[in-house]
Amino acid sequence: MRAARLIKMVLLLQSRPSMTAAELARELEVSERTVTRDAQALSEAGVPVYADRGRAGGYRLIGGYRTRLTGLARSEAEALFLSGVPGALREMGLEDAASAARLKVSAALLPSLRDASRTSAQRFHLDAPNWFTEPKSPELLPGVADAVWDDRRVTARYRGREGEVERELEPYGLVLKAGVWYVCARVADGGSFRVYRIDRFTAVTAGEARFERDEEFDLPGFWAERAEQFARSILRAEVVVRLSGDGVRRLPYVVDPASAREALAAAEAAHEDGWLTVTLPVESEQIAHTQLSGLGPEVEVLAPEGLRARFAEDARRLGRLYGT
Numbered sequence: 001m002r003a004a005r006l007i008k009m010v011l012l013l014q015s016r017p018s019m020t021a022a023e024l025a026r027e028l029e030v031s032e033r034t035v036t037r038d039a040q041a042l043s044e045a046g047v048p049v050y051a052d053r054g055r056a057g058g059y060r061l062i063g064g065y066r067t068r069l070t071g072l073a074r075s076e077a078e079a080l081f082l083s084g085v086p087g088a089l090r091e092m093g094l095e096d097a098a099s100a101a102r103l104k105v106s107a108a109l110l111p112s113l114r115d116a117s118r119t120s121a122q123r124f125h126l127d128a129p130n131w132f133t134e135p136k137s138p139e140l141l142p143g144v145a146d147a148v149w150d151d152r153r154v155t156a157r158y159r160g161r162e163g164e165v166e167r168e169l170e171p172y173g174l175v176l177k178a179g180v181w182y183v184c185a186r187v188a189d190g191g192s193f194r195v196y197r198i199d200r201f202t203a204v205t206a207g208e209a210r211f212e213r214d215e216e217f218d219l220p221g222f223w224a225e226r227a228e229q230f231a232r233s234i235l236r237a238e239v240v241v242r243l244s245g246d247g248v249r250r251l252p253y254v255v256d257p258a259s260a261r262e263a264l265a266a267a268e269a270a271h272e273d274g275w276l277t278v279t280l281p282v283e284s285e286q287i288a289h290t291q292l293s294g295l296g297p298e299v300e301v302l303a304p305e306g307l308r309a310r311f312a313e314d315a316r317r318l319g320r321l322y323g324t
Contacts, residue, residue: 018060093142129179170211173219235281247298254294
């Protein structure tokens with residue numbers, strides 16, 4: 001623990017002209033007194049750490065000292081490529097590996113380039129979850145992430161539609177979609193590839209056995225295909241609606257965009273009044289009622305009759321609320 005902290009301290013000082021005790025304490029997550037002791041230990045070990053006294057003082061390396069501890073470990077190199085998504089790194093338990101990798105890269109850069117990590121962080125930030133949601137990191141995510149990175153089989157208990165089931169899985173990859181974590185895994189011993197929501201795992205145990213990864217497996221391609229299949233599979237019903245010109249423009253913002261575009265492309269020409277009749281695939285009448293309500297008077301439901309009756313009742317209630 002202390003050895004890793006001392007290495008990190010050297011790399012921090014190597015990547016910057018000087019740092020105060022308070023800055024080092026904040027980066028290393030220790031007290032300023034611990035920083036003082038660590039600096040003394042490094043000096044006694046032959047690392048030329050020099051302390052400048054006074055209000056503008058701090059710690060620095062002298063004599064052009066360069067450590068050779070800049071080689072990246074595999075976990076650090078992999079985490080470095082994910083460093084643009086700090087929230088995801090933290091939830092997977094890879095924040096420390098990414099921090100160490102960035103320090104090593106900074107230490108290896110020319111002095112004129114050592115602020116690259118700071119300047120890039122001030123120019124790009126990824127905030128993955130949707131607005132008005134508070135995503136929760138699944139408790140079992142770090143264990144699943146470890147298994148994914150080590151190609152280790154896991155035994156997982158999962159809450160499905162028919163109750164809890166237990167599976168032995170080969171976890172190939174993780175996907176973060178709109179704040180929700182999924183794992184793409186193959187059922188052990190030659191089974192099919194499936195997608196599981198990690199927050200529905202009730203238990204995950206990683207064994208010592210490793211699986212041999214199919215090198216032709218393409219995580220982005222697999223996810224895109226399954227996501228499209230899922231989106232289409234839940235659209236089990238159809239509604240027929242009339243849309244004003246404004247309703248046509250707004251339709252992709254209230255229902256599945258791909259389904260809206262396909263339905264609009266398949267529709268016949270608009271009527272003389274400018275309204276367009278569209279047959280739209282939806283998940284259910286209830287969900288269609290919620291979604292299409294967002295179009296207000298720019299949509300008229302023609303079928304099914306039950307959904308039209310819901311909108312008619314909405315119109316009567318609104319009339320009572322706003323009528324004179």
